[in-house]
Amino acid sequence: xxxxxxxxxxxxxxxxxxxxxxxxxxxxxxxxxxxxxxxxxxxxxxxxxxxxxxxxxxxxxxxxxxxxxxxxxxxxxxxxxxxxxxxxxxxxxxxxxxxxxxxxxxxxxxxxxxxxxxxxxxxxxxxxxxxxxxxxxxxxxxxxxxxxxxxxxxxxxxxxxxxxxxxxxxxxxxxxxxxxxxxxxxxxxxxxxxxxxxxxxxxxxxxxxxxxxxxxxxxxxxxxxxxxxxxxxxxxxxxxxxxxxxxxxxxxxxxxxxxxxxxxxxxxxxxxxxxxxxxxxxxxxxxxxxxxxxxxxxxxxxxxxxxxxxxxxxxxxxxxxxxxxxxxxxxxxxxxxxxxxxxxxxxxxxxxxxxxxxxxxxxxxxxxxxxxxxxxxxxxxxxxxxxxxxxxxxxxxxxxxxxxxxxxxxxxxxxxxxxxxxxxxxxxxxxxxxxxxxxxxxxxxxxxxxxxxxxxxxxxxxxxxxxxxxxxxxxxxxxxxxxxxxxxxxxxxxxxxxxxxxxxxxxxxxxxxxxxxxxxxxxxxxxxxxxxxxxxxxxxxxxxxxxxxxxxxxxxxxxxxxxxxxxxxxxxxxxxxxxxxxxxxxxxxxxxxxxxxxxxxxxxxxxxxxxxxxxxxxxxxxxxxxxxxxxxxxxxxxxxxxxxxxxxxxxxxxxxxxxxxxxxxxxxxxxxxxxxxxxxxxxxxxxxxxxxxxxxxxxxxxxxxxxxxxxxxxxxxxxxxxxxxxxxxxxxxxxxxxxxxxxxxxxxxxxxxxxxxx
Amino acid sequence: xxxxxxxxxxxxxxxxxxxxxxxxxxxxxxxxxxxxxxxxxxxxxxxxxxxxxxxxxxxxxxxxxxxxxxxxxxxxxxxxxxxxxxxxxxxxxxxxxxxxxxxxxxxxxxxxxxxxxxxxxxxxxxxxxxxxxxxxxxxxxxxxxx
Numbered sequence: 001x002x003x004x005x006x007x008x009x010x011x012x013x014x015x016x017x018x019x020x021x022x023x024x025x026x027x028x029x030x031x032x033x034x035x036x037x038x039x040x041x042x043x044x045x046x047x048x049x050x051x052x053x054x055x056x057x058x059x060x061x062x063x064x065x066x067x068x069x070x071x072x073x074x075x076x077x078x079x080x081x082x083x084x085x086x087x088x089x090x091x092x093x094x095x096x097x098x099x100x101x102x103x104x105x106x107x108x109x110x111x112x113x114x115x116x117x118x119x120x121x122x123x124x125x126x127x128x129x130x131x132x133x134x135x136x137x138x139x140x141x142x143x144x145x146x147x148x149x150x151x152x153x154x155x156x157x158x159x160x161x162x163x164x165x166x167x168x169x170x171x172x173x174x175x176x177x178x179x180x181x182x183x184x185x186x187x188x189x190x191x192x193x194x195x196x197x198x199x200x201x202x203x204x205x206x207x208x209x210x211x212x213x214x215x216x217x218x219x220x221x222x223x224x225x226x227x228x229x230x231x232x233x234x235x236x237x238x239x240x241x242x243x244x245x246x247x248x249x250x251x252x253x254x255x256x257x258x259x260x261x262x263x264x265x266x267x268x269x270x271x272x273x274x275x276x277x278x279x280x281x282x283x284x285x286x287x288x289x290x291x292x293x294x295x296x297x298x299x300x301x302x303x304x305x306x307x308x309x310x311x312x313x314x315x316x317x318x319x320x321x322x323x324x325x326x327x328x329x330x331x332x333x334x335x336x337x338x339x340x341x342x343x344x345x346x347x348x349x350x351x352x353x354x355x356x357x358x359x360x361x362x363x364x365x366x367x368x369x370x371x372x373x374x375x376x377x378x379x380x381x382x383x384x385x386x387x388x389x390x391x392x393x394x395x396x397x398x399x400x401x402x403x404x405x406x407x408x409x410x411x412x413x414x415x416x417x418x419x420x421x422x423x424x425x426x427x428x429x430x431x432x433x434x435x436x437x438x439x440x441x442x443x444x445x446x447x448x449x450x451x452x453x454x455x456x457x458x459x460x461x462x463x464x465x466x467x468x469x470x471x472x473x474x475x476x477x478x479x480x481x482x483x484x485x486x487x488x489x490x491x492x493x494x495x496x497x498x499x500x501x502x503x504x505x506x507x508x509x510x511x512x513x514x515x516x517x518x519x520x521x522x523x524x525x526x527x528x529x530x531x532x533x534x535x536x537x538x539x540x541x542x543x544x545x546x547x548x549x550x551x552x553x554x555x556x557x558x559x560x561x562x563x564x565x566x567x568x569x570x571x572x573x574x575x576x577x578x579x580x581x582x583x584x585x586x587x588x589x590x591x592x593x594x595x596x597x598x599x600x601x602x603x604x605x606x607x608x609x610x611x612x613x614x615x616x617x618x619x620x621x622x623x624x625x626x627x628x629x630x631x632x633x634x635x636x637x638x639x640x641x642x643x644x645x646x647x648x649x650x651x652x653x654x655x656x657x658x659x660x661x662x663x664x665x666x667x668x669x670x671x672x673x674x675x676x677x678x679x680x681x682x683x684x685x686x687x688x689x690x691x692x693x694x695x696x697x698x699x700x701x702x703x704x705x706x707x708x709x710x711x712x713x714x715x716x717x718x719x720x721x722x723x724x725x726x727x728x729x730x731x732x733x734x735x736x737x738x739x740x741x742x743x744x745x746x747x748x749x750x751x752x753x754x755x756x757x758x
Numbered sequence: 759x760x761x762x763x764x765x766x767x768x769x770x771x772x773x774x775x776x777x778x779x780x781x782x783x784x785x786x787x788x789x790x791x792x793x794x795x796x797x798x799x800x801x802x803x804x805x806x807x808x809x810x811x812x813x814x815x816x817x818x819x820x821x822x823x824x825x826x827x828x829x830x831x832x833x834x835x836x837x838x839x840x841x842x843x844x845x846x847x848x849x850x851x852x853x854x855x856x857x858x859x860x861x862x863x864x865x866x867x868x869x870x871x872x873x874x875x876x877x878x879x880x881x882x883x884x885x886x887x888x889x890x891x892x893x894x895x896x897x898x899x900x901x902x903x904x
Contacts (some may be wrong), residue, residue: 041778213809504795545811549841554796560804560811568792568804568811 007729011052012105013460015097020046022066022094023268027283030087030271039076042090046072049097059112061100068093072124089121170397211244211251212444212543218244219540219564226314248444257297259337259346260288266308274311280330281316287337290522292344296438299418300346303411307434308333308350310407315352316480325429327351339676346436355426357383364389371712384424388412390530419445419462436586447542447571449563450520451535453506458542458561463574465521465528467536472515479517482630482706487518488530494608494624495521497530500572524578531577540564544571556580609711609728612687612703614660619704619733621726626738628690630703635682644746649688655746656686656697662741663721689738694752696742705729718745763859765881765888767852768835773828776855776881776888783838786796791812802847803842805834812836814845820896822872837893840894844897857881857888865889 022045025038032038050065068090074080074583077623096115103111218240225237267283274281292300316322316331323329334349361375370378378386390409412422420438439445439462447458468490470478479488479497486497497519519530542561551557555576563569608624637647638656645656686697713724713735723735743750765776766785787864791814802816814834817825826832832847865874871898875895881888 077901159890216809453795455795506795547811548813550801550813551797552792554794556796557794560792562806562809562811566806567790568806570792570794 020264022391027271029265043072043076045369062713064096064115071122071126086125089125097390216562220566223564238475255294258289258293264300282330283333286336290337303414306411315350317353343437348434351431354428444543448539449537450533452500452533458569458571465523468519470517475517493528501534509691522574524575529583560621608708612700613702614700620736622736629688631686632683654697656694658699765855768848769819770848775891777891781837783836786834788891810894812843812845816847839897
């Protein structure tokens, strides 16, 4: 019994591989109905399945394949040509076969699907041909014999096929790849290619683990040999080093699979989908042989399928529309894969209508993802990025293909899960390109090793953007604080700082240090943050080992690894760390804003708002990007010059404006220079506004918070110096018009600044 | 009836424990450890056991006993569990002893607290009592707090 089970299992594996190839063959056949070698290959596959069914007693499967085989044999013998009808019929048969196989796999029997219709349809197709051509029907089993030699003969006698089998390039590649995998699964007796064997994936995983160990041992020996001065040891260590590297590459290769294995399903998917949508789509592929780790192949299968469906459904237009646009009626879907810089790039390019930016914006506003004002200012790239937000779909109506709103966000999440990135480019009327970048393997990754609180940690390089080192002097000035939250100005943008030792609640060795600040700038989701560490050590290839169940609750660590000196180091989970320190919140809105503020220069970013209070009760806000610094001064630092309150600030004389007076409810006091509020406290809080190196201090009662909000500005309450009101954090907040306030009160300051600029 | 069983014995703050030898993978001397910030205090750290990363659980903390006096290094008793090897940190390693099944007794009802969980029984040896440690329980201690 066990033997039979094995037989069935092998049959299932073999058949499913063959069926995948069938889909490609059929689609190619539709393009070139006379491709006899393809017909032969299809025929053989179906015949093999049928033959094995008889042997295993799978009668239902046998009856379905039998009628298909009869039809195919006629096609192959040239008694009839494959029409679209016939191909559809045959594809339906393939689906039926799949269904039955799936049922055998899951339930152990053929299931109770009814396939009489398919059989009747195929019989009709066959008989129709018979009526027309009416040759003596060849005995079906006899047809088997000539079938086998056709394909092997193909190579040595090219002249025979050259004329008729002028397949287009991608189809030829498809054939090559298909033929490759096909050979190993053909009847073993043919023995055409015994150069491939099937290996259990578990075994490969084990090998990979062992190589990981070896790499670690090698690292240790390398470190050790560096301390000893022995020529022989150094020599053999170097050889060990080389061999290990080669072995590592070799074993990694065994787990590699060509991306063509996933792609092979696409021509069929595209064909079905295109027919459904009434479109014509041609699939072209380049770089099918590009190899990826098996686990990654598995992980990208669904996202890729989704993108392909999207392209056909949304991207490529209907033939009529294409004709009007002056394009070929047949749309082109181009898949390209290639290696670049240790990563794999996959591009899905269509020559369709492109992404209509206006509609995306409109949709985003309708869904409340962005405000009208934000939308108006978004760059093309930012608009395209909106497509990756959850719940977003531009499809006007929900089809069963796409438009359900579970879309690109899932694709993005899945790709990012394996350390990849997704990038979308589109040109209206010309098409869309979606580029995915993914690492080759997940088991061994490059990482940056850092020290914090005396412990070493590894940070995966994928999330690393840059390293910043601040000398003690710079650090004192550069690291600023917003209500206790440390930030650093990185090229004009505020970078929130996270102190690793604080997050991990370990003591920092930095206390005895010299005050140097090392910042590792990291990317989590769409946000950047600076991780402050004690020391930055080195980059190293590390082998990721999972942490046991004891650490399930710890989101800060992604795993552990063994360093060159044999000690264990923890691998930081950048995303987890960002979440823990609230750099990334659950609110997806924030990420949109961040995208925006990051891609634009700081001057126009308006989403991050500084909230402050004046005259005790008035809540006001100004865009954080207009704020140069936030300062607190002793009241005694205020001096007067020509009736104007001023202050010495960074070697300049900075005029001060008291906002509560400037915006007093009565009217702006145009004539008299303002005095900073003298009533309360012995310190004043100042927002420093800088324009062309001229600084002006805005004195407020209290600086409250920095928030990121979708601003919906209402101009109903317009007063001098106020742009309008908006609801920020559920409270009505006035937006300060900094320029107008300064212009009114200190016109000369603005003039001075403008003059400097000119 | 069951035959003599062999126990690997060790001391934790004067308490004489035993784990059945079949569950013990190996006993090794003190290893350099990497602490895991934010993890349960029971977890002392991670050790590199010939390329395998093994979690070290401090039995003193697990049993809610006082910490080991400074300067004294613990020993590792590496046990096999359902989730791979785990190291239990103990004060001192004793002999492997043979025990007779009929000297076994359930822990007294008056035993309370965490010890009640961890001690699955007592063998009455001639000169002292051997406390049988339930390794699965000892190992699961750490997960809860984390």
